[in-house]
Amino acid sequence: MDDNSQSITPMTEDECWEFLSMQPIGRLGTAVAGEPEIFPLNFAVADRAIYFHTIPGTKVAEVAVNARVAFEVDQWGPEIAYSVLVKGTAEILETEADIAAAESTDLVSYLDDTRDTWVRITPDAVTGRRLRR
Amino acid sequence: MDDNSQSITPMTEDECWEFLSMQPIGRLGTAVAGEPEIFPLNFAVADRAIYFHTIPGTKVAEVAVNARVAFEVDQWGPEIAYSVLVKGTAEILETEADIAAAESTDLVSYLDDTRDTWVRITPDAVTGRRLRR
Numbered sequence: 450m451d452d453n454s455q456s457i458t459p460m461t462e463d464e465c466w467e468f469l470s471m472q473p474i475g476r477l478g479t480a481v482a483g484e485p486e487i488f489p490l491n492f493a494v495a496d497r498a499i500y501f502h503t504i505p506g507t508k509v510a511e512v513a514v515n516a517r518v519a520f521e522v523d524q525w526g527p528e529i530a531y532s533v534l535v536k537g538t539a540e541i542l543e544t545e546a547d548i549a550a551a552e553s554t555d556l557v558s559y560l561d562d563t564r565d566t567w568v569r570i571t572p573d574a575v576t577g578r579r580l581r582r
Numbered sequence: 583m584d585d586n587s588q589s590i591t592p593m594t595e596d597e598c599w600e601f602l603s604m605q606p607i608g609r610l611g612t613a614v615a616g617e618p619e620i621f622p623l624n625f626a627v628a629d630r631a632i633y634f635h636t637i638p639g640t641k642v643a644e645v646a647v648n649a650r651v652a653f654e655v656d657q658w659g660p661e662i663a664y665s666v667l668v669k670g671t672a673e674i675l676e677t678e679a680d681i682a683a684a685e686s687t688d689l690v691s692y693l694d695d696t697r698d699t700w701v702r703i704t705p706d707a708v709t710g711r712r713l714r715r
Contacts, residue, residue, distance in 0.1 A: 455694055457693070474658060476609050476620055478609075478618040478620040478652075480613030480617065480618040483613055483616075483650060484613065484650055485612055485651060486667075487609055487620065487652045487653075489656045489665050517616060517617055517618060518618060519619055519620045521622065523609075525607060530692055559658065559715060560588050560590070560713055560715050561715075580692060582692060582693050582694075
């Protein structure tokens, strides 16, 4: 960086989760047979996992089940930007306890939500960057 | 959809490119050895291709070269949202003509840009959805 007033610094894991908990929209990245896909999604955070809704039989459900996924959230302000990447494994929730945990999140969908299947991403790596300009 | 005032409709390819040309930030999705990654990026559009800057030897450069990629851009307003997905192949630009085409785009980077390698995504599919609520 030529200009010392600009910087890119890593976020702590706590800062990443705080940021994730404030954002309504993230992007799910999947890879099936070497073919990457990205799906924008409403999501919620609970106990350091990512929760979202989907519909059984849809592409999102298909690729997210038992698959390695990436989940990315970013925000760009006039002077500061944040970008957080979660890497982990997605699974459709089936037990009563898991579904109750998902239902208790504060997930708000952009459109009225008729989706009835919950997916949880269990992270194994969470990284974030803070850009100042 | 229970509420008829809400809708999800496909965008035409022209509408997708018009939308892409107005947005500064997109997300590059890659898949290497079944491992999805997402990188938020500044980008520009010219002649129905996506252009962005990177640094040789970085992860973005590594995974984007000769690889299948996804590129996603979305925008969420109070009453309407847009989401466009480009599927295609990324390549590092090496010929003078290609680099000149890239330099002539109006790419603006969030931070002062010291990146000197251009990447172009040549799309083979562009799809978009308009959500009204």
